[in-house]
Amino acid sequence: MTDKNTPTLNFTIKPEPAALTGAVEQMLDYVFGPTRLDKASYLFRDGVDPVPELSYVAMLGDEVVGTIRYWPVHVGPTNHPALLLGPLGITPRLAGKGIGRTLTFRTLEVAAEMGHDLVLLVGDVDYYKRFGFVPATPHGFVMPGEKRPERLQVAPLKRGLLGVVRGDIRHIHGRSIAPAAIDPALAPLGAAQADGAQLDAR
Numbered sequence: 598m599t600d601k602n603t604p605t606l607n608f609t610i611k612p613e614p615a616a617l618t619g620a621v622e623q624m625l626d627y628v629f630g631p632t633r634l635d636k637a638s639y640l641f642r643d644g645v646d647p648v649p650e651l652s653y654v655a656m657l658g659d660e661v662v663g664t665i666r667y668w669p670v671h672v673g674p675t676n677h678p679a680l681l682l683g684p685l686g687i688t689p690r691l692a693g694k695g696i697g698r699t700l701t702f703r704t705l706e707v708a709a710e711m712g713h714d715l716v717l718l719v720g721d722v723d724y725y726k727r728f729g730f731v732p733a734t735p736h737g738f739v740m741p742g743e744k745r746p747e748r749l750q751v752a753p754l755k756r757g758l759l760g761v762v763r764g765d766i767r768h769i770h771g772r773s774i775a776p777a778a779i780d781p782a783l784a785p786l787g788a789a790q791a792d793g794a795q796l797d798a799r
């Protein structure tokens with residue numbers, strides 16, 4: 598019997614080379630759909646590059662079948678440096694074969710080696726708890742603009758940070774982000790932010 602934790606697919610992972618950036622973007626469009634950039638978490642990525650050492654791809658032969666990236670953010674009144682994980686996306690036909698798990702564990706390991714101590718994300722609690730993520734809202738973290746704060750999660754990479762570092766997630770260039778979003782489903786006329794950005798975190 599196959600151990601369900603053992604990847605059964607012969608994929609490899611590696612840091613994302615610049616030559617594959619186009620293929621990664623195409624895959625993300627396919628996995629998350631054309632509105633993916635409307636999510637609140639993208640407001641914190643606007644005008645900021647992902648951390649190059651933490652951008653990884655999964656390859657099956659020459660094909661990009663998985664991607665993970667992290668973005669620098671600040672947290673709270675002290676502007677504590679943190680990472681915003683995401684997007685993590687796997688080619689749908691290869692879901693459930695350990696690619697996401699492998700990419701996430703490896704990059705969290707690299708992040709810790711680099712000295713990062715706090716990682717945040719917006720995603721499914723049941724998936725990310727295996728990596729040490731816990732709901733962030735009860736620990737005082739706030740993502741302005743996020744309509745589903747129960748999906749905000751945090752993983753401390755060092756002890757003693759939860760309850761000490763807390764507050765609003767901030768754009769690293771100090772850009773102002775609206776504190777609340779209106780769910781378009783509840784507001785048929787839309788939820789345009791003051792600067793025109795649409796907030797659609799899922």
Ligand SMILES: CC(C)(COP(=O)(O)OP(=O)(O)OC[C@H]1O[C@@H](n2cnc3c(N)ncnc32)[C@H](O)[C@@H]1OP(=O)(O)O)[C@@H](O)C(=O)NCCC(=O)NCCS
Binds near residue numbers: 694695698
């Ligand atoms: C969610 C995703 C990243 C998981 O990666 P993956 O390579 O398919 O999954 P893995 O092989 O690492 O893990 C499989 C396990 O995760 C579970 N899982 C997968 N997606 C899940 C989800 N959304 N919520 C909870 N558990 C999930 C599977 O049931 C399986 O559980 P098991 O180990 O107990 O059998 C990937 O399927 C994907 O890109 N999905 C679409 C985009 C997405 O939802 N991205 C995450 C943003 S929240």
